[in-house]
Amino acid sequence: MDELKHRVRQGYSRGWVVSKYSTVGLWPSEREICLQFWSAGQEILDLGCGAGRTTLPLIQEGYRVVGIDLAKPMVDQARRFTAGAVVPCPLGVGDATDLPFQANSFDGILFSYNGIELIPKEKGKVRALEEVYRILRPGGHFIFTTHAFEALNKYIYSRLQRLALQFVNRALRRSDLDAEFGEIITDLDRNVEVYYMQINSPRKYRRLLGSVGFDLAYYSSRSRIDAGRPPSRWADFDSDFKFYVARKAMP
Numbered sequence: 280m281d282e283l284k285h286r287v288r289q290g291y292s293r294g295w296v297v298s299k300y301s302t303v304g305l306w307p308s309e310r311e312i313c314l315q316f317w318s319a320g321q322e323i324l325d326l327g328c329g330a331g332r333t334t335l336p337l338i339q340e341g342y343r344v345v346g347i348d349l350a351k352p353m354v355d356q357a358r359r360f361t362a363g364a365v366v367p368c369p370l371g372v373g374d375a376t377d378l379p380f381q382a383n384s385f386d387g388i389l390f391s392y393n394g395i396e397l398i399p400k401e402k403g404k405v406r407a408l409e410e411v412y413r414i415l416r417p418g419g420h421f422i423f424t425t426h427a428f429e430a431l432n433k434y435i436y437s438r439l440q441r442l443a444l445q446f447v448n449r450a451l452r453r454s455d456l457d458a459e460f461g462e463i464i465t466d467l468d469r470n471v472e473v474y475y476m477q478i479n480s481p482r483k484y485r486r487l488l489g490s491v492g493f494d495l496a497y498y499s500s501r502s503r504i505d506a507g508r509p510p511s512r513w514a515d516f517d518s519d520f521k522f523y524v525a526r527k528a529m530p
């Protein structure tokens with residue numbers, strides 16, 4: 280798993296990838312969901328904050344924000360973006376599977392732009408969800424987005440092709456690195472952004488959230504939110520990003 284995490288860190292530490300994420304601004308759907316579930320003045324962790332795209336706007340919305348990311352060059356860029364912010368915003372290098380915070384530290388946590396899919400293996404994702412649960416205050420909300428394996432978009436054929444190849448590899452015992460459903464592992468000599476990711480079904484995330492103790496307070500897709508349509512499980516098949524809001528119950 281460490282080898283896969285190293286790949287992720289490597290991918291997001293390169294200059295052109297940092298530049299690609301060096302824009303500032305919440306998506307309208309992100310803003311709508313954050314404002315719906317969090318109140319101004321609350322303490323928010325921007326997990327996998329990247330170059331600070333969401334960090335600065337969250338501060339401007341009146342939240343007290345802390346940000347961490349696995350890749351130091353991303354954190355350095357986020358520091359530049361937030362340097363002039365009206366309130367200080369602590370930023371540091373950190374790993375979602377081993378969060379450097381005490382239990383019950385935050386009212387809300389954001390893991391935007393499908394960051395959870397970059398955590399290797401189901402075991403790693405469960406570990407991250409457990410960590411998020413631990414540091415969230417009771418009643419707090421965790422907001423995150425993902426792709427979906429069953430999304431009806433132009434990538435569905437390549438996802439199915441890769442799945443078929445995985446079955447063959449597994450049958451021939453050719454690889455164990457990408458042995459899990461939905462994993463995508465790219466050769467390190469290719470100059471691409473993503474060297475590792477795992478695209479699951481939203482059904483899997485709903486199950487994992489429940490197993491960790493979360494209640495699913497909200498689930499929809501970016502396009503449904505943008506169009507003002509009501510949330511629906513049919514969003515699994517929408518072509519774009521899924522939004523989950525997971526609530527840590529009160530004791």
Ligand SMILES: C[S@@+](CC[C@H](N)C(=O)[O-])C[C@H]1O[C@@H](n2cnc3c(N)ncnc32)[C@H](O)[C@@H]1O
Pocket residue numbers: 287288291300326327328329330331332333347348349350353373374375376390391392393394397398
């Ligand atoms: C797709 S980028 C999105 C960045 C930012 N959240 C945004 O929306 O612009 C995903 C980010 O997650 C970070 N990341 C990946 N795995 C992580 C982990 N285990 N812990 C913390 N951050 C992680 C990457 O370094 C990268 O900056």
